[in-house]
Amino acid sequence: MSRPFVFLLRLALVALVLAFLFVPEAFRPLLEPFAPVGAPAIYDRASLLDLTISHLLIVVAAIVPATLISVALAILVSRPIGAEFLPLSRAIVNIGQTFPPVAVLALAVPVVGFGTWPTLIALFLYGLLPIFENTLAGLTGLQPAVAEAAKGTGMTGRQRLFQVELPLALPVILEGVRISLVIALSTATIGSTVAAKGLGEVIIAGLNSNNLAFVLQGGLLTGALAVILYDGLGEISRMTAARS
Amino acid sequence: MIPRPDKLGAPMGALLAVALALPLASYRANRIALAEARGLFEALPAVWAAALLACAVATIAVALFVRPPAIRLAVPALTLLLLLIAIGVAARMLMANGADYARVAPGTGFWLAGFALSILITDAIVRLKPGPFLRLGVFALAAAAIAAILVTGEWNALSILAEYRGHAATFWREGAHHLQLAFGSLAAAIAAGVPIGILIHRSERLKGPVLSTLSLIQTIPSIALFGMLIVPLSWVAANVPGASEIGIRGIGMAPAFVALFLYSLLPMVANTAAGLSGVSPSVTEAAAGMGLTSRQRLISVELPLALPVILTGVRIVLVQNIGLTTIAALIGGGGFGTFVFQGLGQTATDLILLGALPTVALAFAAAVVLDAVIDVLPGAKA
Numbered sequence: 009m010s011r012p013f014v015f016l017l018r019l020a021l022v023a024l025v026l027a028f029l030f031v032p033e034a035f036r037p038l039l040e041p042f043a044p045v046g047a048p049a050i051y052d053r054a055s056l057l058d059l060t061i062s063h064l065l066i067v068v069a070a071i072v073p074a075t076l077i078s079v080a081l082a083i084l085v086s087r088p089i090g091a092e093f094l095p096l097s098r099a100i101v102n103i104g105q106t107f108p109p110v111a112v113l114a115l116a117v118p119v120v121g122f123g124t125w126p127t128l129i130a131l132f133l134y135g136l137l138p139i140f141e142n143t144l145a146g147l148t149g150l151q152p153a154v155a156e157a158a159k160g161t162g163m164t165g166r167q168r169l170f171q172v173e174l175p176l177a178l179p180v181i182l183e184g185v186r187i188s189l190v191i192a193l194s195t196a197t198i199g200s201t202v203a204a205k206g207l208g209e210v211i212i213a214g215l216n217s218n219n220l221a222f223v224l225q226g227g228l229l230t231g232a233l234a235v236i237l238y239d240g241l242g243e244i245s246r247m248t249a250a251r252s
Numbered sequence: 253m254i255p256r257p258d259k260l261g262a263p264m265g266a267l268l269a270v271a272l273a274l275p276l277a278s279y280r281a282n283r284i285a286l287a288e289a290r291g292l293f294e295a296l297p298a299v300w301a302a303a304l305l306a307c308a309v310a311t312i313a314v315a316l317f318v319r320p321p322a323i324r325l326a327v328p329a330l331t332l333l334l335l336l337i338a339i340g341v342a343a344r345m346l347m348a349n350g351a352d353y354a355r356v357a358p359g360t361g362f363w364l365a366g367f368a369l370s371i372l373i374t375d376a377i378v379r380l381k382p383g384p385f386l387r388l389g390v391f392a393l394a395a396a397a398i399a400a401i402l403v404t405g406e407w408n409a410l411s412i413l414a415e416y417r418g419h420a421a422t423f424w425r426e427g428a429h430h431l432q433l434a435f436g437s438l439a440a441a442i443a444a445g446v447p448i449g450i451l452i453h454r455s456e457r458l459k460g461p462v463l464s465t466l467s468l469i470q471t472i473p474s475i476a477l478f479g480m481l482i483v484p485l486s487w488v489a490a491n492v493p494g495a496s497e498i499g500i501r502g503i504g505m506a507p508a509f510v511a512l513f514l515y516s517l518l519p520m521v522a523n524t525a526a527g528l529s530g531v532s533p534s535v536t537e538a539a540a541g542m543g544l545t546s547r548q549r550l551i552s553v554e555l556p557l558a559l560p561v562i563l564t565g566v567r568i569v570l571v572q573n574i575g576l577t578t579i580a581a582l583i584g585g586g587g588f589g590t591f592v593f594q595g596l597g598q599t600a601t602d603l604i605l606l607g608a609l610p611t612v613a614l615a616f617a618a619a620v621v622l623d624a625v626i627d628v629l630p631g632a633k634a
Contacts, residue, residue: 011394042483092259095369096379103374106619111608118601157567194473198579201596211479215582220483227476234471 449524
């Protein structure tokens with residue numbers, strides 16, 4: 009597919025999502041056939057725009073600290089001082105990723121109760137692993153020659169880290185953030201089963217009341233958001249990769 | 253002179269010490285009443301409490317100052333075993349002077365100690381650098397220990413098993429549904445994904461579009477995909493003759509199966525293609541030189557060489573499917589998710605655990621077993 013075509017496709021998807029969020033009424037005729045007779049075709053218990061914003065806020069609130077902490081941890085275990093933790097941290101990442109997001113979410117509820125907190129915790133914990141894994145891969149996968157050359161120019165360990173290693177590892181780190189964000193967006197949808205405010209609410213309301221119109225609008229909206237986010241971040245990491 | 257304490261042993265030892273001070277068990281007058289904390293010496297007979305304390309202190313000492321990995325594995329493992337048995341003893345003792353409806357569950361101290369011990373054990377295993385057979389052996393031993401504790405009824409007084417007795421019949425039925433969905437969709441994904449992988453390995457033109465379409469499907473949140481598939485499948489059930497007779501319905505297992513299948517395609521297709529393109533050209537040329545046809549080359553040379561990478565795809569899919577199958581419960585597809593979501597609905601922690609723990613255990617077992625199988629294969633990266 010040609011670049012301008014892909015660009016137009018992206019623009020159209022974003023425009024469609026925005027149109028649906030700001031004037032959902034315009035889409036009523038399309039959704040009406042899927043709603044049971046007499047039931048509303050557009051979700052009416054909360055504004056779709058509000059739900060989308062709080063959905064995205066939860067994701068950001070979990071992934072920003074997850075990124076900071078996991079990048080810091082990955083830097084630590086890739087330095088000589090933390091090298092002892094390297095094999096263990098790899099094992100923990102492997103084991104941790106076998107835990108299903110739903111289980112993490114459900115297990116957080118007995119500890120912190122219902123609402124936004126269990127979702128935030130699950131999203132945060134789940135976000136750590138891919139970013140940590142990718143940062144570590146990015147930092148340890150550098151050509152030894154690069155590190156040697158940097159050393160040869162007389163750079164200190166700190167300078168090498170910030171001026172050479174991290175910039176070179178950036179595309180791989182961003183790829184990890186992208187994976188975490190997409191998982192978080194999906195897990196936040198499940199968060200609605202524990203009363204977090206988000207778009208999952210629309211789908212679950214639809215499932216509970218047999219209203220396929222709700223299921224479709226919630227599903228298409230979250231699906232479109234995930235695709236836009238995944239695609240946009242992919243573009244950003246391609247740009248950083250091309251630059252470095 | 254005291255040697256320098258181990259870098260990992262220090263925090264984990266500290267965590268274990270904190271865990272000893274926290275409540276070992278929690279007691280509730282009935283299933284949904286507020287929990288009351290019970291400390292180590294309140295929850296256990298004095299002998300048990302002292303034994304557990306001694307083992308924990310020994311573990312802390314080993315974690316701090318002992319180097320040989322075998323000892324670092326054995327001591328925390330024994331402590332963990334004792335902890336697992338002790339929680340059953342604690343539950344029996346607390347239940348003995350409680351009402352019939354009382355519930356005893358592991359407390360924060362138990363979970364924290366279990367966590368610290370698991371990290372120490374994992375660290376020791378990693379330091380031992382075990383081969384695939386040793387890993388499987390350790391795993392089988394751990395599984396056998398848990399099974400023995402369950403079968404001998406050592407945990408019967410614990411609240412999660414009280415919950416199990418209330419749901420015994422449905423537990424195994426939902427478990428069977430869970431496995432059917434996870435393995436069934438895996439089988440379908442292998443049957444479709446491997447040929448597609450071979451196809452895109454041979455056609456560079458198809459590769460990009462196929463892989464990006466499949467990754468787009470993977471980005472769609474699971475509840476959304478499960479839910480949206482209800483629409484086309486209801487239509488098929490209503491309009492295609494014979495479809496509803498073979499069990500295709502808008503809700504239930506059919507949309508769950510299709511959703512899991514769609515999610516599974518990307519790892520299968522991508523790994524098949526990656527495995528095939530990793531086969532060195534000199535090998536395929538040699539095979540061609542021996543007069544093997546393209547089909548023979550594929551079946552007897554390329555696919556066997558690509559097998560470790562393809563199996564890595566199977567591992568990803570299986571672990572992912574076991575986890576995602578929990579979502580199927582939301583659309584009436586059954587599985588362990590049924591208990592998770594019922595438990596969330598009733599704010600019944602034990603019911604949540606009854607669904608979540610088997611799911612986590614299954615996913616973990618699938619990962620350990622398949623990782624070992626992949627390492628055993630010839631040509632696997634050591």
